[in-house]
Amino acid sequence: MERLCKTTRIVTVNGQFPGPTLEVKNGDSLVIKVVNGVKYNATIHWHGVRQMRNGWADGPAYVTQCPIKYGESYTYRFNIEDQEGTLFWHAHSPWMRSTVYGAIVIRPKGNSPYPFPKPDTEALVILGEWWIKEFIEMAEKALDSGAAPDFSDALLINGQPGDLFNCSSKGMLAYSSKLMVFLLSEFEIYLKIRQNTQNINVIRAAAGETVLLRFINAAIVTHQFVAIAGHPMTVVAVDASYTKPFTTPYLMLGAGQTADVLIHTNQPGGRYYIAAHAYRSGSPLIPIDNSTATAILDYDPIFPPLPASDDHDAVAAFNAGLKSPARVNIPAPVDQHLFITLALGLLNCPPGKLCGGLLGNRDSSSMNNISFVLPTKQSLLQAANYGQSDVFSADFPEIPPAKFDYTGNNSDPSLFRPIRATKIYRLKYGSVVQVVLQGTSILSVEEHPIHIHGYDFYVLAMGKGNYEEERDSAKFNLVDPPRRSTVGVPAGGWAAIRFRADNPGVWFVHCHMDFHLEWGMMTAFLVENGAGEMESTLPPPADLPRC
Numbered sequence: 001m002e003r004l005c006k007t008t009r010i011v012t013v014n015g016q017f018p019g020p021t022l023e024v025k026n027g028d029s030l031v032i033k034v035v036n037g038v039k040y041n042a043t044i045h046w047h048g049v050r051q052m053r054n055g056w057a058d059g060p061a062y063v064t065q066c067p068i069k070y071g072e073s074y075t076y077r078f079n080i081e082d083q084e085g086t087l088f089w090h091a092h093s094p095w096m097r098s099t100v101y102g103a104i105v106i107r108p109k110g111n112s113p114y115p116f117p118k119p120d121t122e123a124l125v126i127l128g129e130w131w132i133k134e135f136i137e138m139a140e141k142a143l144d145s146g147a148a149p150d151f152s153d154a155l156l157i158n159g160q161p162g163d164l165f166n167c168s169s170k171g172m173l174a175y176s177s178k179l180m181v182f183l184l185s186e187f188e189i190y191l192k193i194r195q196n197t198q199n200i201n202v203i204r205a206a207a208g209e210t211v212l213l214r215f216i217n218a219a220i221v222t223h224q225f226v227a228i229a230g231h232p233m234t235v236v237a238v239d240a241s242y243t244k245p246f247t248t249p250y251l252m253l254g255a256g257q258t259a260d261v262l263i264h265t266n267q268p269g270g271r272y273y274i275a276a277h278a279y280r281s282g283s284p285l286i287p288i289d290n291s292t293a294t295a296i297l298d299y300d301p302i303f304p305p306l307p308a309s310d311d312h313d314a315v316a317a318f319n320a321g322l323k324s325p326a327r328v329n330i331p332a333p334v335d336q337h338l339f340i341t342l343a344l345g346l347l348n349c350p351p352g353k354l355c356g357g358l359l360g361n362r363d364s365s366s367m368n369n370i371s372f373v374l375p376t377k378q379s380l381l382q383a384a385n386y387g388q389s390d391v392f393s394a395d396f397p398e399i400p401p402a403k404f405d406y407t408g409n410n411s412d413p414s415l416f417r418p419i420r421a422t423k424i425y426r427l428k429y430g431s432v433v434q435v436v437l438q439g440t441s442i443l444s445v446e447e448h449p450i451h452i453h454g455y456d457f458y459v460l461a462m463g464k465g466n467y468e469e470e471r472d473s474a475k476f477n478l479v480d481p482p483r484r485s486t487v488g489v490p491a492g493g494w495a496a497i498r499f500r501a502d503n504p505g506v507w508f509v510h511c512h513m514d515f516h517l518e519w520g521m522m523t524a525f526l527v528e529n530g531a532g533e534m535e536s537t538l539p540p541p542a543d544l545p546r547c
Contacts, residue, residue: 004154004165006132010099011038011091017159018126018218019089019102026084026109033075034068040136041067044076045092046104047256048240048485051454053538054078055381055505058453060092062374063508063524064381066547067093074545084108085240086214086258088126094518095139098129101218106240115325116236116245119262120209125295127217127224127253127276128156139514146347146355146362148515155222155276155293162275162294207265212236214260217253220514223447223488225314226251226276227304228297233261238322241456241483246321250307252279252314254449254488256512265297272297273304280309281447281491312491315447319462322482330458330478331500335431339399339467340367341406342450342489342511342521344443345418347371358443364519365511366418368397371520373422377547380424380524381506385540396425396523406440406466407492415442424523427501429530434460434498436467437489448516450495451486452525454507457499459487467494486512504529504537 002008013019024030036042045059057078061067068074084106091100103124108114129152131138142149154161213233217224227233227250234247237260251259274295290309307314347362349355357363364371375383375391383391404410427433435457437450460476476496489495510522529536 003130003161004132008132009134011040011096011136013100013102016102017099018128019100021103021105021124022089023105023107024080025107026080026082029077029079031075031077033073035073036068036070039070040096041069041093042096043067043092044089045453046076046078046087046089047451048083048087048258049078049104050081050083050456050503051078052081052503053505053534053536055454055507055537056540056544058507060453060508062376062379062547064506065379066382066545068545072545074543075541077541080106083240085237085242086216086260087240088216088218088258090218094143095136095220095514097218097220097514098131098135101126101128103214103216105214114236115242116262117210119212122212122214124158125213125215125226125274126158127215127219127226127293128159129219129222130154130156130161142356143518146349146357148363151221154291155219155224155278157274157276157293157295160295161291164292164294207269209265211263211265212260213263214258215251215253216258217255219255221255223252223254223279223281223449224276225279225306225309226253226274227306228263228274229272229302229304230267231263231265231272231297233263235322236260236262238482239456239484239486242325243482244323244325244480246323248318248321249305250314250318252307252318254447254486254512256449256451256486257484257488270302272302275304275306277306278309279315279447281312281315315488316462316490319488322459323477324480324482327479328458328481328483330481331432331498333432334434334498336427336433337398338425338433338435339438340435341369341400341438341440342367342448343369343415343418343440344516344519345371345416346443347417347420364418365516365521367521367523368400369402369418370396370423370523371418371420372522373420373520375422379547382540382544384506384526385537392422392424394424394426394526396423398425406438407445408441410440410442418520420520424506424526427525427527429501429504429528429535431501432498433501434496436494436496437487438467438494439489439492441492445492447491448489448521449486449512450489450509451512452507452509454503454505455499456483456485457487457497458483460496460498462490462493462495464490464493467496472496501525501527503527504535
């Protein structure tokens with residue numbers, strides 16, 4: 001596939017990049033067969049779909065299933081239950097997510113209306129990244145050396161970098177505002193290598209209407225600001241959960257987050273830039289992709305103002321505007337408390353090996369000083385289902401092993417050296433769980449988008465610095481907090497979330513920046529079965545892949 005004047009081999013789904021959009025309704029049952037035609041192991045994760053009692057369909061490799069090997073297939077069967085809005089699917093095996101992703105659009109069942117003015121039309125805006133090098137091979141070599149892979153060469157909107165780059169074809173308006181429709185009685189996803197040439201496209205939408213734009217940040221690393229010239233956006237949903245409508249000149253989407261917005265094409269007829277660039281949440285010394293991706297709202301171009309790439313206040317202001325549409329019944333009282341630190345770190349370079357991480361070490365990351373090691377012979381869910389005791393231990397710590405100034409200047413070398421282990425945390429069915437996610441300043445201060453599979457949760461509060469229970473719990477929004485499946489833990493700060501553990505199974509918890517994920521910033525919740533069949537994990541399917 002050609003971008004930036006060069007042809008790069010990538011993995012695609014059904015020959016499309018981004019991949020096909022799944023259009024479904026709340027209440028639909030999906031049967032999706034994934035056929036792996038590439039040399040890499042593969043799985044597909046349906047990001048944000050709750051998968052009630054059905055972790056077998058969730059997708060993360062070695063967590064809920066063994067990967068699909070070359071030439072083999074696996075059929076995902078799952079239901080959409082009480083969810084509406086925009087989610088997405090993506091590969092959940094190392095590094096393949098850079099190009100293997102697509103949208104999931106969930107509409108209200110039957111003729112049920114939206115809880116906001118009905119749009120005249122709608123369009124997808126999928127943010128991504130592009131590497132000129134063959135990314136999977138490059139990333140694997142970097143991981144093997146203990147270093148970080150190169151950052152991307154360009155940001156993308158709907159698979160294209162836009163006309164600020166060389167090799168752009170100016171004026172091409174090739175994206176329809178209508179979404180691709182698939183009949184999902186049985187939909188086969190084929191993974192294959194694609195190599196062709198295609199010019200830059202820009203986005204098209206009609207004039208004089210109310211337009212619903214469905215934004216997805218499918219990037220594997222980059223948090224992004226995005227704006228539309230001359231068009232304020234009214235946010236009506238995030239992560240397939242409705243919000244109180246609030247109007248903003250820009251969006252901030254962490255990796256793995258989605259937002260539905262309404263715009264009104266009421267400006268003088270013409271073309272208006274949609275632009276996206278990176279949010280630098282960490283140190284200026286950490287390289288990021290400084291490019292700006294563009295598309296055009298066709299209805300000459302006017303360029304939108306975007307927050308500065310290091311504007312942390314803009315991020316806080318955007319997050320503060322997100323609220324549930326009405327008063328919600330917050331789960332209470334809390335039965336299980338967790339305090340989880342998120343940190344980068346270093347691992348010793350193996351004897352006789354040259355490592356490319358900081359100071360000749362291997363780069364790593366951790367939660368509560370545990371750098372997670374995925375199993376390879378059995379998935380976590382299979383091990384839990386079969387009662388195997390040699391795959392994981394259920395003793396992930398509820399609190400950090402040592403208390404320290406999490407966001408201060410830390411020089412204690414013990415803080416830089418996490419323990420490699422396969423530790424998960426056990427939750428009782430029906431328990432109310434509160435998790436404080438605490439960012440740290442170990443090696444770097446940056447935002448971490450934390451995604452919990454199988455669950456939505458309420459984001460009660462966010463703040464800067466170290467979380468203090470007595471002071472900061474008083475700031476909790478217990479009236480109308482936003483509901484999400486991915487929360488951006490502020491750089492040098494914290495986020496408090498709460499949910500009821502009503503979905504039995506093993507559910508992955510991880511940073512949605514793939515570098516941090518592969519370095520170990522992950523764990524899993526083992527939610528015990530409740531009483532009876534309807535509170536228990538479904539039995540494994542017969543065609544579950546073998547490791």
